[in-house]
Amino acid sequence: MEAANIAFVVISAAMVMLMTPGLAFFYGGMVRVKSALNMLMMSFISLGIISLLWVLYGFSLAFSGDSGGIIGDLEAAGFPQDIYLVDGELDGALLSFAVFQLMFAILTPALMSGALADRVKFASWALFITLWATVVYFPVAHWVWAEDGWLYDLGVIDFAGGTAVHINAGAGALGAVLVVGRRIGFKKEPMRPHNLPMVLLGAALLWFGWFGFNAGSELAPDGTSSLMALNTQVATGAAVVGWLAYERIRHGAFTTLGAASGAIAGLVAITPSGAHVNPMGAMLIGIVAGVACSWAVSLKFKLGYDDSLDVVGVHLVGGLIGTLMVGFLATQGRAGTEQFGKQALGAVSVMAYSFVVSYLLALLIQRTIGFRASEEEETGGLDLAYHAETGYDFSQAGSGSAGASNGVPAPVAADVKKVDA
Amino acid sequence: MEAANIAFVVISAAMVMLMTPGLAFFYGGMVRVKSALNMLMMSFISLGIISLLWVLYGFSLAFSGDSGGIIGDLEAAGFPQDIYLVDGELDGALLSFAVFQLMFAILTPALMSGALADRVKFASWALFITLWATVVYFPVAHWVWAEDGWLYDLGVIDFAGGTAVHINAGAGALGAVLVVGRRIGFKKEPMRPHNLPMVLLGAALLWFGWFGFNAGSELAPDGTSSLMALNTQVATGAAVVGWLAYERIRHGAFTTLGAASGAIAGLVAITPSGAHVNPMGAMLIGIVAGVACSWAVSLKFKLGYDDSLDVVGVHLVGGLIGTLMVGFLATQGRAGTEQFGKQALGAVSVMAYSFVVSYLLALLIQRTIGFRASEEEETGGLDLAYHAETGYDFSQAGSGSAGASNGVPAPVAADVKKVDA
Amino acid sequence: MEAANIAFVVISAAMVMLMTPGLAFFYGGMVRVKSALNMLMMSFISLGIISLLWVLYGFSLAFSGDSGGIIGDLEAAGFPQDIYLVDGELDGALLSFAVFQLMFAILTPALMSGALADRVKFASWALFITLWATVVYFPVAHWVWAEDGWLYDLGVIDFAGGTAVHINAGAGALGAVLVVGRRIGFKKEPMRPHNLPMVLLGAALLWFGWFGFNAGSELAPDGTSSLMALNTQVATGAAVVGWLAYERIRHGAFTTLGAASGAIAGLVAITPSGAHVNPMGAMLIGIVAGVACSWAVSLKFKLGYDDSLDVVGVHLVGGLIGTLMVGFLATQGRAGTEQFGKQALGAVSVMAYSFVVSYLLALLIQRTIGFRASEEEETGGLDLAYHAETGYDFSQAGSGSAGASNGVPAPVAADVKKVDA
Amino acid sequence: MKLITAVIKPHRLDEVKEALQAFGVHGMTVTEASGYGRQRGHTEVYRGAEYTVDLVPKVRVEILAEDADADQLIDVVVKAARTGKIGDGKVWCLPVDTAVRVRTGERGPDAL
Amino acid sequence: MKLITAVIKPHRLDEVKEALQAFGVHGMTVTEASGYGRQRGHTEVYRGAEYTVDLVPKVRVEILAEDADADQLIDVVVKAARTGKIGDGKVWCLPVDTAVRVRTGERGPDAL
Amino acid sequence: MKLITAVIKPHRLDEVKEALQAFGVHGMTVTEASGYGRQRGHTEVYRGAEYTVDLVPKVRVEILAEDADADQLIDVVVKAARTGKIGDGKVWCLPVDTAVRVRTGERGPDAL
Ligand SMILES: Nc1ncnc2c1ncn2[C@@H]1O[C@H](COP(=O)(O)OP(=O)(O)O)[C@@H](O)[C@H]1O
Ligand SMILES: Nc1ncnc2c1ncn2[C@@H]1O[C@H](COP(=O)(O)OP(=O)(O)O)[C@@H](O)[C@H]1O
Numbered sequence A, B, C: 001m002e003a004a005n006i007a008f009v010v011i012s013a014a015m016v017m018l019m020t021p022g023l024a025f026f027y028g029g030m031v032r033v034k035s036a037l038n039m040l041m042m043s044f045i046s047l048g049i050i051s052l053l054w055v056l057y058g059f060s061l062a063f064s065g066d067s068g069g070i071i072g073d074l075e076a077a078g079f080p081q082d083i084y085l086v087d088g089e090l091d092g093a094l095l096s097f098a099v100f101q102l103m104f105a106i107l108t109p110a111l112m113s114g115a116l117a118d119r120v121k122f123a124s125w126a127l128f129i130t131l132w133a134t135v136v137y138f139p140v141a142h143w144v145w146a147e148d149g150w151l152y153d154l155g156v157i158d159f160a161g162g163t164a165v166h167i168n169a170g171a172g173a174l175g176a177v178l179v180v181g182r183r184i185g186f187k188k189e190p191m192r193p194h195n196l197p198m199v200l201l202g203a204a205l206l207w208f209g210w211f212g213f214n215a216g217s218e219l220a221p222d223g224t225s226s227l228m229a230l231n232t233q234v235a236t237g238a239a240v241v242g243w244l245a246y247e248r249i250r251h252g253a254f255t256t257l258g259a260a261s262g263a264i265a266g267l268v269a270i271t272p273s274g275a276h277v278n279p280m281g282a283m284l285i286g287i288v289a290g291v292a293c294s295w296a297v298s299l300k301f302k303l304g305y306d307d308s309l310d311v312v313g314v315h316l317v318g319g320l321i322g323t324l325m326v327g328f329l330a331t332q333g334r335a336g337t338e339q340f341g342k343q344a345l346g347a348v349s350v351m352a353y354s355f356v357v358s359y360l361l362a363l364l365i366q367r368t369i370g371f372r373a374s375e376e377e378e379t380g381g382l383d384l385a386y387h388a389e390t391g392y393d394f395s396q397a398g399s400g401s402a403g404a405s406n407g408v409p410a411p412v413a414a415d416v417k418k419v420d421a
Numbered sequence D, E, F: 001m002k003l004i005t006a007v008i009k010p011h012r013l014d015e016v017k018e019a020l021q022a023f024g025v026h027g028m029t030v031t032e033a034s035g036y037g038r039q040r041g042h043t044e045v046y047r048g049a050e051y052t053v054d055l056v057p058k059v060r061v062e063i064l065a066e067d068a069d070a071d072q073l074i075d076v077v078v079k080a081a082r083t084g085k086i087g088d089g090k091v092w093c094l095p096v097d098t099a100v101r102v103r104t105g106e107r108g109p110d111a112l
């Protein structure tokens, strides 16, 4: 039993790890080529930083002890041996839980990066997620998943993180966007995805990893995780169909970007709810999420905030749909106005807290070291500005080809000279 | 025990899920750039549609009850709670089986898309797989895997789906191709892969997921699934070597596309057989599959049907090789003419049924809403025609770059103007 | 228990399988476009060849019997049934171990390919890894992991393969590089990565698969594998941060390539050590590996050997860091000068053996069939020379587009004519 | 000498190449281009935002020719490139002062 | 007739197109290019090796024009393309012997 | 003024650039191109189908020059681009009516 749980959780953790690169590709394919690497790096840096914070104090703040249902303590800071040695034996349940939850803590800040695409300083972003994880994510994770967390105690259903992850990230993204402002050229210039197959690749890896995320959240391979897995697939499929149908009617085409976006919307919506509904309920949640999010992404043009890659439209809206709908669709007699009220309270609390604190953190950074890239950096592309790289070089020129016999022609701009090793 | 099984099957299901995007990339990289997104979408849409059908009636038709060994009933339609609640407890075995099998039902229709690359209406394709899953896949899955299925009862060995999945899809693809006809320019114009690394990525994801497909089909982590896993790797490796060797001798080069194709051929051939042969047998099956399929893909040029991405040459031929060879190579005294006869009967039945019905379904669609894209859509590229998108934009122009300082030059054709949000 | 182990090991094996394609993309994105497919194929061919050798004699040499702690016997050659049938039952533990270890045997030779990028004959490479696996890898695997292996008996800590895999491959690569020589234009021409998102994709798949590699090496889901999983993530994250910090200080930019490289360096360093240190130790190992490897990759320019993609700088150096540091950081009272001495002895032995034998093997090949590509093949690109393919074709021209209405413009060089099927 | 430049539809490149070859011209230089003109572009949709793309892919072919051949060559190219639909492109002819074959340094007609 | 070629910064293409349209010119051919000149390039870093890239992306626009319009058109293009910073590019004008519309075979001014 | 166009092998671009710089020319515009000529292409194989690719990658360099420098410049380019093997390319020179520097509006030689 124990062994099967550990196998399940460790592998699920690896699958959730893969979601962050998946997200990087999902977002990275959607931006213009000149800032594609920056977009990828905004996710990858989270894999670096949060792994350190987690050991230093993150796990402890989220899951060790409790202060008024709001936050944990620092007993487990530094992850000392005594928290994971039980009678001299390694505590596999705790250790596997720790690595599993670490992956959630990595993914959540990375989710916000889509809203800030193409226009923030990389070092400032790194600082932002460091602070955000500390004062937003670790506490909220405590509220929702720790045994003494106030939302947990209230009986809010958030199986795998609709509030703690998606509403949290969506609201945080909105807060940061309001500080950082719009991309130069927003609403005027087209800013189309530079690589749609890469977007689909990201969506595919996310979808795959999400089985670890959703089913793994049960921490045991049992009936609940099986139901969750089935519902995850059903809701996601339904959301793909829902988004595409809406798009076909409204814009005359079934877009690839729509299919990918629909999948994510469905995955988001089923995250809090999937363990507590039956498959027909999952299908309904998926379709509603697909249609609603596909409508919601156009809000930014109307309301004028530049949530570049629609973190609000997909994660906040999708998270709300799942969190609220489960209030009515929950099985085992839990559905009803009361549960709905709890769900709404949980959603609103996290939303408000995350939005406000994220806004303030972003403001703090903007006022001190600056959050927004300079105009020249932004228009010239963040890849060169912060990473001193360009994404692609399909060129032949300057590559020493004597025969020059390759069928792929040569973008000669990549005429580079080495000066220093 | 139970817990370990569920862990194994749920994770295997996630791995098999990933095979459909893997297939999308495998196929998507092989087509010309102008229809690459369409190719990807032909697979992704299956993830959407079949997930819905499965809950609505697919699972029920395949695995609930029985009518004469031919098809199930509709008792489980809509996936009502009473089929998965046992004494008020969630039945993890059933639920995990349901999600695992769902992934097979998604993959199989998607396999056929390679044969129809670059020339069918997207909405018609969506309808085709809806009908095909209903009248071909669900019944055939019943024949092969349901306890009362007539092929199962006969004693046909089809461990993970050589007949139900690969022969079925291969024959169905051939039927549809005969209705839809050849691509404009077939045999005249070169239609080379636009992105070979993407093809390899697809092959890699397929290979990975196939461990879930093959070993997972045992539904339990035991000696059989372990043997299956080992044989899967051995046969696939052997087929890569076989295909490459054939190519080197016949065409003077070890091609990347050949390596990827060989891998799929090996995976297909070991699918029905891998649990019933020893590793040397697996190696033999793999080599034969690699060589035979690498020869079979040139048949289309000789016979004149345009199976664009060689679904027949790889899946039908590979499936036949595995299904038939296990008749002679099966261990535990099962090998022999009798078993071979059963294998042949199973293969031929599925092949004939799938071919005929697929042909008729395709004809029905062609005669009603039309299956084939218009000439203009086809030559202009299906991406624009149905998806209003283009796959890549590596351009700098029009992206508001003040300094224009990126090393990657600018395909200026992507000079786009936003008109409406 | 048994079942959970098998589930864990079989799925881990699949994850490790995916590392070889991951490596292919990691390396493939780093080379120039004209040899990108060749780079991919150098890894993929290992999936083919080593799978065959493993069944034929590799498994047997590594894990069946023993001769003086140096090598196994040929009892298990051909993988006969009697080694995996126990009382007529399939021995799942042995079979899953065999497929798991096979994946290590595939990955290790592939690792060396990065050092030889862009300049060796493909067939000679295939021969090289065949010989290398036989006389280097199988014996060394025996030394380190077989119960009678001399390093195992000595008490060297090498949990998941720091010496057997990374030091081994790193030293072997160096030996081969000295024979093969530098790329034409080394140090003169820039040879920048042609596709950095592909590099990140490779790194992501490697990272994911490495959980199978590291945690799976415990062969059971327990406290140790959980700790290993946690430490894997922590060390890798730390190495990403370490590498980026070093780069920012030294070169003024946080590069994408640095993030990817740092991840691999961290993964390498934690491989031998992760089960025997606590998370703070893992963090330290990661940071040291990130900084040290990021410094080590510039050595090749100073010392003048052309380890093209830094197999020495990342795998040899990273492997040494992990192997040596665990000597001091090991928990449970194992740390100390004595253990450090053992670690050093293990590392040096493998390094010396692999370096010398690899050098001789490469020399043998160079003197007989030739290892190095001709100048024309090298400058014209190995993709055309050995694979008769080009990686990408984003062109519209010649693809029969009547309307020519695609936004992506047409690299017309891909003007191809079909002559023969 | 003359330099004939033809901006044509990408899928006519093959025909043009064959026509030139039939005429006895065995060299040309090809560049990718995009054209803006009477031929309308198309619409793309990304998450509900619709964009109009008004540049269409073209191929730009350059042929160095002797003065005497120029007029005939123009006709050959125009004929081979024509589909009769809007967007078929333009051909123009420029006077050339001098032309050199890099390999040999030959000048004028010998450079072709 | 004249052929006006303008090598400009990529992000000025839109302005140039609009200015031309306002002037009454409804056709042009665009090619990607890279320019080398006073404008400095940038540095890239790959595993600690620093490279200087000294070609910067440009767009190359070709406009066939009647003799009478040529001078004015040059001014229109120059004005629309100008940012005032180094690297704004060059415009040059060549004499054209003849021009043909492929679709119809019309020659000279009618070909535009 | 003159416009010198050189179609050369991609890997000679560096040499040409350096030779021009040594000569005192500090600007040029570069475009990717493919060439069709005496130099044969190569064969590609995809699932057993063999294709002949007969266009080879070239680089197209344009240099605006004063009349007086043109002839010498041509020689400089030809020399720098030469490998002596088939496919080295062509250089041609066109008369220019006028040239403008976009940034300043300077015309003629001052525009360079
Ligand atoms: N004035 C011009 N200068 C340069 N190129 C032009 C001009 N007008 C048109 N072209 C080129 O010719 C192509 C075809 O022109 P278009 O007006 O669409 O059709 P048509 O030539 O059939 O009337 C354009 O896409 C563009 O590349
Ligand atoms: N002699 C030349 N011949 C052809 N093109 C040139 C020449 N000099 C400059 N160019 C083009 O003009 C562009 C701008 O030139 P540059 O010297 O950078 O700035 P500016 O024209 O503002 O002084 C270059 O990038 C190049 O494409």
Ligand SMILES: Nc1ncnc2c1ncn2[C@@H]1O[C@H](COP(=O)(O)OP(=O)(O)O)[C@@H](O)[C@H]1O
Binding pocket: D026, D027, D028, D029, D030, D062, D063, D064, D065, D101, D102, D103, D112, F007, F034, F035, F036, F037, F038, F039, F056, F058, F085, F086, F087, F088, F089, F090
């Ligand atoms: N008549 C021509 N017009 C324009 N470009 C040409 C012509 N002939 C050759 N070229 C260009 O010159 C390149 C080299 O020509 P090729 O005949 O292969 O070799 P060489 O010039 O060494 O005899 C071709 O690839 C093509 O780009």
